[in-house]
Amino acid sequence: MDVSDTKNSFVGVVFGVSGxxxxxxxxxxxxxxxxxxxxxxxxxxxLTSISGIHFISCDLLNPLETKQKLSSVLEETTHIxxxxxxxxxxxDTEECFQQNKTMMSNVLNALLPTSKSLxxxxxxxxxxxxxxxxxxGQIGQLGYYDEHSPRVTKGxxxxxxxxxxxxxxxRLSSSKVSWSIHRPGLxxxxxxxxxxxxxxxxxxxxxICKYMNxxxxxxxxxxxxxxxFIDLSDARLVAEQHIWAATNTVSQVQGQGEAFNAINGENxxxxxxxxxxxxxxxxxxxxxxxxxxxxTFSSAMADxxxxxxxxxxxxxxxxxxxEDLANWDFLDVLFRCPIKMLGTRTKADRMGFKxxxxxxxxxxxxxxxxxxxxxxx
Numbered sequence: 001m002d003v004s005d006t007k008n009s010f011v012g013v014v015f016g017v018s019g020x021x022x023x024x025x026x027x028x029x030x031x032x033x034x035x036x037x038x039x040x041x042x043x044x045x046x047l048t049s050i051s052g053i054h055f056i057s058c059d060l061l062n063p064l065e066t067k068q069k070l071s072s073v074l075e076e077t078t079h080i081x082x083x084x085x086x087x088x089x090x091x092d093t094e095e096c097f098q099q100n101k102t103m104m105s106n107v108l109n110a111l112l113p114t115s116k117s118l119x120x121x122x123x124x125x126x127x128x129x130x131x132x133x134x135x136x137g138q139i140g141q142l143g144y145y146d147e148h149s150p151r152v153t154k155g156x157x158x159x160x161x162x163x164x165x166x167x168x169x170x171r172l173s174s175s176k177v178s179w180s181i182h183r184p185g186l187x188x189x190x191x192x193x194x195x196x197x198x199x200x201x202x203x204x205x206x207x208i209c210k211y212m213n214x215x216x217x218x219x220x221x222x223x224x225x226x227x228x229f230i231d232l233s234d235a236r237l238v239a240e241q242h243i244w245a246a247t248n249t250v251s252q253v254q255g256q257g258e259a260f261n262a263i264n265g266e267n268x269x270x271x272x273x274x275x276x277x278x279x280x281x282x283x284x285x286x287x288x289x290x291x292x293x294x295x296t297f298s299s300a301m302a303d304x305x306x307x308x309x310x311x312x313x314x315x316x317x318x319x320x321x322x323e324d325l326a327n328w329d330f331l332d333v334l335f336r337c338p339i340k341m342l343g344t345r346t347k348a349d350r351m352g353f354k355x356x357x358x359x360x361x362x363x364x365x366x367x368x369x370x371x372x373x374x375x376x377x
Contacts, residue, residue, distance in 0.1 A: 016084025220335025
């Protein structure tokens with residue numbers, strides 16, 4: 001039986017509703033009759049403009065505020081979608097680990113004592129589950145990571161993904177509540193509230209290149225230019241997978257802690273698609289100027305904040321600062337990534353989740369969404 005056939009009986013809460021996947025989750029949930037009510041939770045004021053969402057601004061790091069604002073909501077909640085994280089501290093630090101665990105713990109503390117309706121918690125982490133920022137990935141030995149690949153055990157082991165998984169195991173294992181874990185790679189989506197915003201960065205870069213008649217250069221290592229180092233994960237696919245796992249009994253093997261890589265499922269290399277992306281922005285590139293190992297986005301774009309402000313005013317775009325959409329340090333790291341984070345999607349395929357996206361189609365779709373939402377001209 002597919003429990004998603006039950007109509008008007010679900011109440012969903014999306015934690016991180018203003019992010020790349022959060023926005024898509026909210027749109028998909030409110031667009032079907034299966035969901036009686038959908039709440040969206042974020043720390044900052046609501047700018048998502050998603051019709052049908054009951055938005056609540058809440059600082060989840062504050063236990064008292066969390067309980068005061070969410071207790072009545074959580075009493076009727078049937079499904080939690082956790083697609084948020086605290087990013088005040090660098091990844092793989094103890095501070096980042098503790099903050100993220102504290103946020104989820106505060107919500108569970110407000111929810112579990114009174115909840116009678118909760119059916120499922122859907123947790124989003126990422127394929128960085130399989131590697132360490134200290135260079136302790138094992139891709140050379142293991143090939144493509146599947147969901148049973150071991151955690152990184154060397155070093156201090158402060159990957160906050162592990163803390164969240166262990167917290168759900170601890171708090172839900174003795175209950176009738178099921179949970180699932182979703183591990184996307186590089187997410188393509190549209191948001192001005194996301195730190196690691198690939199499409200936003202790409203769009204700002206392409207727009208400035210066109211406006212200033214600059215070459216559309218890929219700055220990175222030759223390996224990242226010619227080989228696939230990280231899976232693309234379309235936000236539409238990730239959102240659909242969350243809902244599929246949360247509402248379909250087939251995906252809930254024994255109901256507890258099933259993990260799924262949430263990836264497009266298609267290899268790509270930047271060398272083969274970079275020219276097409278440049279044409280999408282209306283920027284011409286030559287073979288000799290497309291790739292440069294010495295080019296860094298953080299240096300090339302460091303003084304372009306005023307240019308972006310000029311473009312926004314001239315084109316009548318949504319008012320954003322360049323850093324609201326673009327993270328140049330992230331692009332530099334992404335295109336110089338020393339560790340491959342490539343997963344299989346065999347498990348999700350085998351259990352019936354068939355959604356896939358072509359890499360270039362996915363990038364083009366979200367560029368068009370950025371244009372439609374007036375983030376870029």
